Amino acid sequence: MAKIIFPEDFIWGAATSSYQIEGAFNEDGKGESIWDRFSHTPGKIENGDTGDIACDHYHLYREDIELMKEIGIRSYRFSTSWPRILPEGKGRVNQKGLDFYKRLVDNLLKANIRPMITLYHWDLPQALQDKGGWTNRDTAKYFAEYARLMFEEFNGLVDLWVTHNEPWVVAFEGHAFGNHAPGTKDFKTALQVAHHLLLSHGMAVDIFREEDLPGEIGITLNLTPAYPAGDSEKDVKAASLLDDYINAWFLSPVFKGSYPEELHHIYEQNLGAFTTQPGDMDIISRDIDFLGINYYSRMVVRHKPGDNLFNAEVVKMEDRPSTEMGWEIYPQGLYDILVRVNKEYTDKPLYITENGAAFDDKLTEEGKIHDEKRINYLGDHFKQAYKALKDGVPLRGYYVWSLMDNFEWAYGYSKRFGLIYVDYENGNRRFLKDSALWYREVIEKGQVEA
């Protein structure tokens, strides 16, 4: 492959989320989130870890911005904690919480780093969960009002807005499988939650347009392309249904204004209809300015009768390289999903809002972390992104997950995704990994070694 040179204005970034890095879980008037409650529930998180302190970013944000400058990222994707700003989820504003994000954004802009704010990265105010959370349609309305507050407070300062991070994970990990907060286990509840999340997205877009704000608004979806294990009709069918379950179930409402027909029918036949109202799909499919894509790996799927509604199972790719999460390393899947989204759903700009990997990073005596595997993982995925760009996909930017090691949900601190190593046991000291130094060069040159 010839030299891989990205456009001059390509937005190289890194991403985090509030609950995973901030800590200060009950400081300066912050309200409880469902992840505070979930992580404080024995047995939910590996090693009993919580986000009480996390990376202590709430107090160390200035140092973290200095490290962002050292790496040279052009944009920083982070999420704001709804209960830090609205402790009850609605009504009273916690000014100290809002002031933290004002200081963060001011310092980012001073550092010439473009903020991308994700309004919801899973930390729902517990007070709203106590009223049904995302199963309650009112939560969509409260989310839209939280969004209005943020748009008004950061008008002219922030011009990249993501309404939701991965509604599939919120709906299914949080409400069907119980692995994430709030930890319920009912598939039909997950479908209802997914609908209300999408509705809240559309309501926030309406307010963004109403307020006539500068900038762009979009949503971030986790997209995991499914490939049939064999060329039998049954394997192809199984892969297509799982692909709809994870990808089209969200892409189709947002860009086509309807749920995937066949899967919708399967759900209704087996589970009964979830509750919608006339006009919901029009709101959900409001025109957006970009799509954020989180890509990590693919699914290889084969037919398995009676195993689930899809008669499908995901094949464990034992003989393929994988990360510490057990996810197959499959860079080609990034190219495939970028091209497919552009071809089948939208010609709007795309951002890779998350891509990265967990590896078994070790801090040496000299304060170094030789994470060769992460450099190779990122380099191979950058090449696939470049290929998609060259094939006409309007890819605008790439946010590496993650800026720093952080609280990896049910895995606690046992998985490290960061470009920056966080020494949790020793005052949360930060160390740039070799991958951060490598990324600095990629950004400086706009080039990836072929």
Ligand SMILES: CO[C@H](O)c1c[n+]2c([nH]1)[C@H](O)[C@@H](O)[C@H](O)[C@H]2CO
């Ligand atoms: C299949 O991976 C998901 O798309 C996904 C992976 N990840 C995510 N979503 C979340 O957005 C992050 O908060 C996680 O820390 C990150 C790493 O696990």
